[in-house]
Amino acid sequence: MLSPKKTKFRKQFKGRIHGVAKGGTDLNFGQYGLKALDPERVNAREIEAARRAITREMKRMGRVWIRIFPDVPVSSKPTEVRMxxxxxxxxxxxxRVKPGRIMFEIDGVSEEIAREALRxxxxxxxxxxxFVQRIAE
Known part of the structure; x- marks a missing residue:
């Protein structure tokens, strides 16, 4: 699973996810992509599970780019522990994923396979x- 090698601080404040994505809103690498529509926190397990599902459906053809990285440590206290x-x-x-952010990109496969893999x-x-697609020029 993805995680930073080292960080400046061990714990972070929760924060809020306001507004829309400023960067990472266009396809830079692949022909097809998966774009977020909601502000949400996506954890490393979800990213890894999605990556596995995409590569399995593509049957190791083409290439996958992961455009997001889990860099926010989320802490929690055990259940039934006092305040x-x-x-x-x-x-x-x-x-933290903002609306408009491209999360995954793929290339080297047909549109049908890409659509199903990203689904x-x-x-x-x-x-x-x-599902987003590069405009043919």
Whole structure:
């Protein structure tokens, strides 16, 4: 699973996901992509599950680019623990995804295979998505 090698701080504030994506809104590498429609936190497990589903459907043809990286540590306290006594231990890594962000790109396969692969990948994510395609020039 994806996670940073090292970070400046072990724990982070929760924060909010406001507005739309400023960068990463266009297809840069592949012919087809998966674009987020909602502001959401996507964790490393979801990204890995989506990547596996996409590559399995493509039968190792073509290429996949992951355009998001989980760099936010999410901490939580164990169940039935009283309030106070500090913040919980880091539980998992997540990525804040804004609407309009391209999350996955693929190339080297037909449109039908790409559409089906990204549909299966999108089923593993907690965010609503849309299939996008490069405009033929």
């Amino acid at each position: 106070g006594k500090g913040k919980g231990a880091p539980e998992f890594w997540a990525c 299966l990948g999108a089923a593993k994510l907690s965010v609503r998505t849309r």
